[in-house]
Amino acid sequence: xxxxxxxxxxxFSLAVLPFALAQIGTTWVRITDYAILYILLALGLxxxxxxxxxxxxxxxxxxxxxxxxxxxxxxxHFGLHLPFxxxxxxxxxxxxxxxxxxxxxxxxxxxxxxxxxxxxxxxIVRIFLNNLSRPVNITSGPQxxxxxxxxxxxxxxxxxxQTIAGIDFSGPIKYYYLLLLVMLGVIVVNLRLQNxxxxxxxxxxxxxxxxxxAMGINTRNLKLLAxxxxxxxxxxxxxxxSAIQAFISPESFVLVxxxxxxxxxxxxxxxxxxxxxxxxxxxxxxxxVLRWTVEPLQRALFGRSLIEPEVIRMLLFGLAMVLIMLxxxxxxxxxxxxxxxLTGHAT
Amino acid sequence: xxxxxxxxxxxxxxxxxxxxxxxxYTMVYGIIQLINFAHGEVVMIGAMVAFxxxxxxxxxxxxxxxxxxIGAGCAVPVCMLVGYAMERLAYRPLRHxxxxxxxxTAIGVSxxxxxxxxxxxxxxxxxxxxxxxxxxxxxxGAAITSIQIAILTIxxxxxxxxxxxxxxxxxxxxxxxxxxxxxxxxxxxxDINRVIAATFIIGAALGAVAGVLYGTYYGLAQYTMGSILxxxxxxxxxxxxxxxxxxAMLGGVLLGVVEALGAGYIGDLTNLCAYxxxxxxxxxxxxxxxxxxxxxxxQDVFAFIVLILVLVFRPSGLLGERVGERA
Numbered sequence: 230x231x232x233x234x235x236x237x238x239x240x241f242s243l244a245v246l247p248f249a250l251a252q253i254g255t256t257w258v259r260i261t262d263y264a265i266l267y268i269l270l271a272l273g274l275x276x277x278x279x280x281x282x283x284x285x286x287x288x289x290x291x292x293x294x295x296x297x298x299x300x301x302x303x304x305x306h307f308g309l310h311l312p313f314x315x316x317x318x319x320x321x322x323x324x325x326x327x328x329x330x331x332x333x334x335x336x337x338x339x340x341x342x343x344x345x346x347x348x349x350x351x352x353i354v355r356i357f358l359n360n361l362s363r364p365v366n367i368t369s370g371p372q373x374x375x376x377x378x379x380x381x382x383x384x385x386x387x388x389x390x391q392t393i394a395g396i397d398f399s400g401p402i403k404y405y406y407l408l409l410l411v412m413l414g415v416i417v418v419n420l421r422l423q424n425x426x427x428x429x430x431x432x433x434x435x436x437x438x439x440x441x442x443a444m445g446i447n448t449r450n451l452k453l454l455a456x457x458x459x460x461x462x463x464x465x466x467x468x469x470x471s472a473i474q475a476f477i478s479p480e481s482f483v484l485v486x487x488x489x490x491x492x493x494x495x496x497x498x499x500x501x502x503x504x505x506x507x508x509x510x511x512x513x514x515x516x517x518v519l520r521w522t523v524e525p526l527q528r529a530l531f532g533r534s535l536i537e538p539e540v541i542r543m544l545l546f547g548l549a550m551v552l553i554m555l556x557x558x559x560x561x562x563x564x565x566x567x568x569x570x571l572t573g574h575a576t
Numbered sequence: 577x578x579x580x581x582x583x584x585x586x587x588x589x590x591x592x593x594x595x596x597x598x599x600x601y602t603m604v605y606g607i608i609q610l611i612n613f614a615h616g617e618v619v620m621i622g623a624m625v626a627f628x629x630x631x632x633x634x635x636x637x638x639x640x641x642x643x644x645x646i647g648a649g650c651a652v653p654v655c656m657l658v659g660y661a662m663e664r665l666a667y668r669p670l671r672h673x674x675x676x677x678x679x680x681t682a683i684g685v686s687x688x689x690x691x692x693x694x695x696x697x698x699x700x701x702x703x704x705x706x707x708x709x710x711x712x713x714x715x716x717g718a719a720i721t722s723i724q725i726a727i728l729t730i731x732x733x734x735x736x737x738x739x740x741x742x743x744x745x746x747x748x749x750x751x752x753x754x755x756x757x758x759x760x761x762x763x764x765x766x767d768i769n770r771v772i773a774a775t776f777i778i779g780a781a782l783g784a785v786a787g788v789l790y791g792t793y794y795g796l797a798q799y800t801m802g803s804i805l806x807x808x809x810x811x812x813x814x815x816x817x818x819x820x821x822x823x824a825m826l827g828g829v830l831l832g833v834v835e836a837l838g839a840g841y842i843g844d845l846t847n848l849c850a851y852x853x854x855x856x857x858x859x860x861x862x863x864x865x866x867x868x869x870x871x872x873x874x875q876d877v878f879a880f881i882v883l884i885l886v887l888v889f890r891p892s893g894l895l896g897e898r899v900g901e902r903a
Binding site for chain 1: 609610611665666669670673674675676677678679680681683684685686687688690691692694695803804807810811814860867868869870871873874876877879880881883884887888891
């Protein structure tokens, strides 16, 4: 009984949240949209890092693949305008393929080597995006692709404002509900996955790969599956990013973004879905909060802005990663198993 | 032939710098099995400090060589301090933690260092002042500048010095002992903490000099230069067999040459107009045009391709020995 009241309360507050935020400013709804995208990314990466224990530092490449798949198939760039329900699965499939492509040669590698190879992979994808404008223009290079189609169902566009039943729905608010729906779907998939046969096999691989293999787990296929599933979530998030932003360029898929998603997972608690969501929320709202606090504070103290909020944010990221590992290695909201493992009671 | 020799010379120069940076990775990895992600940033800080000092000294009209030496002389201790501080604060407390933990702190340290540099030096590119009159010599149709000769000499000199340090001195013996088995080395009276700190400091000092040389070679330094240089040097260390000191030297030089040759030839190799069967079918080829699929702007990809190939086919590297996974 108490539980259902709690769920109803959360559902209600999530439903009215965008309207409350719109009172402060539409930017905040937009910021929330991007925060949900980061949650999707962090949950996808959590499958690879948190569940299967494979540190992937090039995760943003899959986001890029999904984003570019959407942009190329739904923009004036090639004159293609496929509907989103066709492109999103295609984007997810292509991203999954890339995940397997990355996973296959790295299967035998241990954690730290894997981290570097994935990092290199992310850079390769970015370099290709930057340069595949010649001799045949595929990605438009650093200029990026503009005028990407929004999500549309018949005449209903997610980008434009509209009044339904006497309530004004702006573009970002409509996207908010769509993103919320996708996020709930992803959360359910993740929760079910965690305690499934596959999820437990991943956990076994993470804890001790040799022992897992001895128990009859097909480590090769399961690791590839982790890469593919994580990548496909990234691909879906990328497609949505493309549609919401209406413009993409390789700038959005730099190494720092990969690192940011990793730090969300690490900060929140690897392997724990709620922890990861918390981490993603904290880190994606941090720059905005800093913009609203640090800037005025600096102006008040020194009369001008000495340090950009962006720099402060990155410094805090780095510091958080170090401090979390030193003092709370399992994250803010640790998963029970990870906690045992990372605080060293098991060994 | 001219292009070939020219690219080999350019590759050797860049490769010798990679080798020196790679030593920093490989020494630390050999001793505590940690990929020190932040090493590339130490190299960057070395270059930035040196460039700042050099730019500040130029108006005083000292001889160029003295200015550069003072610049490097300031960069080395700063980097040693940075190297020591990160070992002491970020890695030492985690020495017995699971492997993922120090790796993540390493990424954190790298972000911190990069953005501290951004804070201090801003986003601007620091240019190396035109103080050294570079002379060009010709060998068999290829050009080599005096700067390249200096870089090659300094790098190989440092590698030789490091080899002597590691294989001929008590500190080197202690380092090798710690790399083999820290517990037993400790029992034999080796102060492990001191040895590990020394490893970081030596690696950072080498990195500082490499940063100055790299910056001088390309004429500029920026706060972002560390990550790509670090990645390449790490690739070099893996190519030679990580943890193996001669391997890092070999890997660095090889990687530099592969990269230079790759960048030099990929444009010609992927120019579809050069292939008689394809040329008539491509409109761009008419009248001596070109249709280059991959140009030299893909240069940075080679290091990663080498890295992935090595890890797939010979994970222990060229000189590394095959070891089973340690439980």
